[in-house]
Amino acid sequence: MDLAVTNRSERASLPAHQTRLSDKIAVVTGAASGIGKATALRLGREGAYVVALDVDPGGSKTVEELGSMGIEAEFALLDCADRSSVETTFSSMQARLGRVDILVNVVGRTAGSKRSEFAESEPETWDFVIDLSLKATMLCSRQVVRSMRERRSGRIINISSGSWLSPTPTFCDYAAAKAGVVGFTRVLAIELAPYGVTVNAISPGPIETPAFATQSPEMRQRMLSTIPLGEFGRPDDIAAGVAFLASDDARFVVGHNLLINGGRSIA
Numbered sequence: 001m002d003l004a005v006t007n008r009s010e011r012a013s014l015p016a017h018q019t020r021l022s023d024k025i026a027v028v029t030g031a032a033s034g035i036g037k038a039t040a041l042r043l044g045r046e047g048a049y050v051v052a053l054d055v056d057p058g059g060s061k062t063v064e065e066l067g068s069m070g071i072e073a074e075f076a077l078l079d080c081a082d083r084s085s086v087e088t089t090f091s092s093m094q095a096r097l098g099r100v101d102i103l104v105n106v107v108g109r110t111a112g113s114k115r116s117e118f119a120e121s122e123p124e125t126w127d128f129v130i131d132l133s134l135k136a137t138m139l140c141s142r143q144v145v146r147s148m149r150e151r152r153s154g155r156i157i158n159i160s161s162g163s164w165l166s167p168t169p170t171f172c173d174y175a176a177a178k179a180g181v182v183g184f185t186r187v188l189a190i191e192l193a194p195y196g197v198t199v200n201a202i203s204p205g206p207i208e209t210p211a212f213a214t215q216s217p218e219m220r221q222r223m224l225s226t227i228p229l230g231e232f233g234r235p236d237d238i239a240a241g242v243a244f245l246a247s248d249d250a251r252f253v254v255g256h257n258l259l260i261n262g263g264r265s266i267a
């Protein structure tokens with residue numbers, strides 16, 4: 001595939017700072033909705049060829065949206081928590097495209113309606129939350145780290161959460177998984193830095209996404225009251241942070257956990 005010509009018509013009409021990712025191949029998990037969708041759109045607009053992955057076939061709409069802007073991208077249906085599907089999808093994708101320059105691990109979920117205080121929680125629910133919110137990140141990362149190390153180039157950006165920095169009752173399993181994402185990020189970062197590969201995390205505060213809309217009005221109000229900026233974040237706020245970490249502007253940023261939360265952690 002000739003990436004030198006990919007997205008050329010779109011790039012011609014963008015200011016220089018919006019072509020920071022020209023000729024990069026970016027894989028975004030959880031790209032059908034919320035933060036993953038906004039990230040896929042943003043990286044595509046910045047010049048990357050985006051591979052959008054999601055367990056929801058609606059992820060193809062993200063690619064259609066990019067297509068309507070004249071930006072080439074592709075979608076693959078994938079359960080990022082299923083080891084053998086992850087291995088098969090990533091190996092065929094890398095064989096076809098030649099490489100992955102940027103991996104953004106977005107997939108993650110709370111226990112939703114099964115959320116409870118720890119004393120009442122069930123280990124089956126922890127498995128669900130930890131599989132989606134930590135293990136999926138490790139499984140997908142494992143598929144790209146060897147080739148990034150060999151090429152001495154690559155970016156991995158993991159979406160954590162502020163849930164473990166600003167603890168809220170009933171999120172024990174999710175906070176444990178997302179703190180795990182930051183621990184994973186820091187150790188992987190120190191392993192890969194000597195090869196010129198950077199690994200960083202972002203911990204979003206409350207962001208208005210379809211997942212967040214399922215919170216009760218009481219919970220929303222309680223969270224809003226903890227944000228000094230006085231409003232919830234938007235998926236684009238996180239996508240902007242990902243684009244920065246994926247770009248050469250973040251060349252010297254290693255093992256960082258970027259808090260994008262309207263000041264929630266300093267309140």
Ligand SMILES: NC(=O)c1ccc[n+]([C@@H]2O[C@H](COP(=O)([O-])OP(=O)(O)OC[C@H]3O[C@@H](n4cnc5c(N)ncnc54)[C@H](O)[C@@H]3O)[C@@H](O)[C@H]2O)c1
Pocket residue numbers: 029030031032033034035036053054055056078079080081106107108109110132133136159160161162203204205206207208209210211212
């Ligand atoms: N929205 C927030 O307030 C917030 C705050 C902090 C962290 N986060 C984290 O940001 C990430 C995205 O959250 P969001 O609010 O955009 O969620 P969302 O539900 O809007 O989007 C998540 C996407 O992941 C996909 N997905 C779920 N399970 C999958 C699987 N097994 N394989 C592949 N795709 C799968 C869903 O289909 C969906 O498209 C998550 O890791 C979440 O924990 C969100």
